[in-house]
Amino acid sequence: MSIAADPLFGIAVTVIVYAAFLWLQSRRTWVQPLLMTSAVIMIMLVVLRIPVEDYQKGGSWLSFLLGPATIALGVPIYKNAEQIRRSWKPILSGITVGALCGMLSAGLIVLCMGGAAGMAWTIMPKSATTPISMEVSRLYGGYPELTAVLTVLTGLAGSLIGAPLLRLCGVRDETAIGVAIGTTSHGIGTARVLRDSEWMGAVSGFSMGLTGIFVSVLAFPLHLLGF
Amino acid sequence: MMGFAILVLFQLVGWLIQHLTGLPLPANVIGLMLFILALFLKWVPLQQVEGAASFLLKYMSLFFVPVIVGSLAFFPYLREHWAVFASSGVVSLLLPLLVTGWLVQSRLQARRNRPREEDAHVHRG
Numbered sequence: 001m002s003i004a005a006d007p008l009f010g011i012a013v014t015v016i017v018y019a020a021f022l023w024l025q026s027r028r029t030w031v032q033p034l035l036m037t038s039a040v041i042m043i044m045l046v047v048l049r050i051p052v053e054d055y056q057k058g059g060s061w062l063s064f065l066l067g068p069a070t071i072a073l074g075v076p077i078y079k080n081a082e083q084i085r086r087s088w089k090p091i092l093s094g095i096t097v098g099a100l101c102g103m104l105s106a107g108l109i110v111l112c113m114g115g116a117a118g119m120a121w122t123i124m125p126k127s128a129t130t131p132i133s134m135e136v137s138r139l140y141g142g143y144p145e146l147t148a149v150l151t152v153l154t155g156l157a158g159s160l161i162g163a164p165l166l167r168l169c170g171v172r173d174e175t176a177i178g179v180a181i182g183t184t185s186h187g188i189g190t191a192r193v194l195r196d197s198e199w200m201g202a203v204s205g206f207s208m209g210l211t212g213i214f215v216s217v218l219a220f221p222l223h224l225l226g227f
Numbered sequence: 228m229m230g231f232a233i234l235v236l237f238q239l240v241g242w243l244i245q246h247l248t249g250l251p252l253p254a255n256v257i258g259l260m261l262f263i264l265a266l267f268l269k270w271v272p273l274q275q276v277e278g279a280a281s282f283l284l285k286y287m288s289l290f291f292v293p294v295i296v297g298s299l300a301f302f303p304y305l306r307e308h309w310a311v312f313a314s315s316g317v318v319s320l321l322l323p324l325l326v327t328g329w330l331v332q333s334r335l336q337a338r339r340n341r342p343r344e345e346d347a348h349v350h351r352g
Binding site: 033038046064079179 | 231238241262279295297304315316338
């Protein structure tokens with residue numbers, strides 16, 4: 001099974017399976033390319049007894065691109081800044097409180113249930129977009145791979161129940177919904193609200209970028225506070 | 228290609244700063260902050276990076292497939308501690324979602340009502 005040890009294997013399998021699920025998604029909107037691609041590859045590795053390390057030889061080429069993609073988050077922030085300027089105070093305070101509230105509640109619950117600091121840092125950054133949440137987790141002793149899974153699951157849950165739940169609780173303002181979704185459910189939630197309104201998508205995209213920065217910045221004082 | 232080079236350049240600068248100063252921030256986030264600054268100062272023209280950026284953002288989820296696959300090794304750990312992760316995960320999604328939504332909405336409403344409040348103030352005065 002030396003074919004799998006070539007970087008080409010990991011890259012090709014990932015891109016082909018992902019492209020197939022993207023195509024399926026264009027016909028069936030409930031298809032979730034990221035989780036389904038990952039699941040198919042995991043099953044394949046287990047069934048064919050291919051070591052994860054072999055797969056990662058190619059996989060790490062793809063995950064390298066998370067770096068430039070993180071930098072690219074600056075573009076939606078910059079493009080939406082002009083529109084957001086009119087209400088920047090409420091939006092910025094929402095993002096700050098939301099990011100802090102998410103980290104604190106996640107961390108405190110883990111510690112109260114007897115979890116270690118590493119476990120707390122695995123889940124605390126999960127409101128930030130995945131490439132940032134992973135790096136914050138790594139920096140403070142969490143497990144980045146698990147953080148990525150938790151971040152994606154959070155984004156999926158938020159994109160499914162976020163907007164309906166907010167409306168049910170009396171939050172009907174599009175700007176407020178956009179900030180709440182972007183701050184808690186990053187890119188996956190943003191893609192979802194963008195389907196309903198361009199403005200909500202813009203606010204959500206802006207909030208997701210800033211949340212990534214705030215979570216990284218807030219992590220240090222929280223770490224000093226004993227997390 | 229130029230756009231991709233600019234993005235990688237900021238990633239590299241972020242990484243250098245992180246390694247040289249030991250700043251407690253992820254290197255990519257330092258790069259991101261500098262990149263936003265460069266966009267606002269018009270050091271980097273938007274149209275030069277827009278193509279590469281929208282491609283990377285559109286297919287970003289592809290790039291973390293290998294990371295999610297890597298979590299395979301943590302499944303036993305996750306099975307052991309699922310209750311902690313589930314309760315922490317649910318609360319820390321719902322609480323900030325509602326708090327943020329309410330806060331932004333009430334502050335936007337307060338601002339819309341403010342001109343009237345000021346009028347009332349003048350009348351009272």
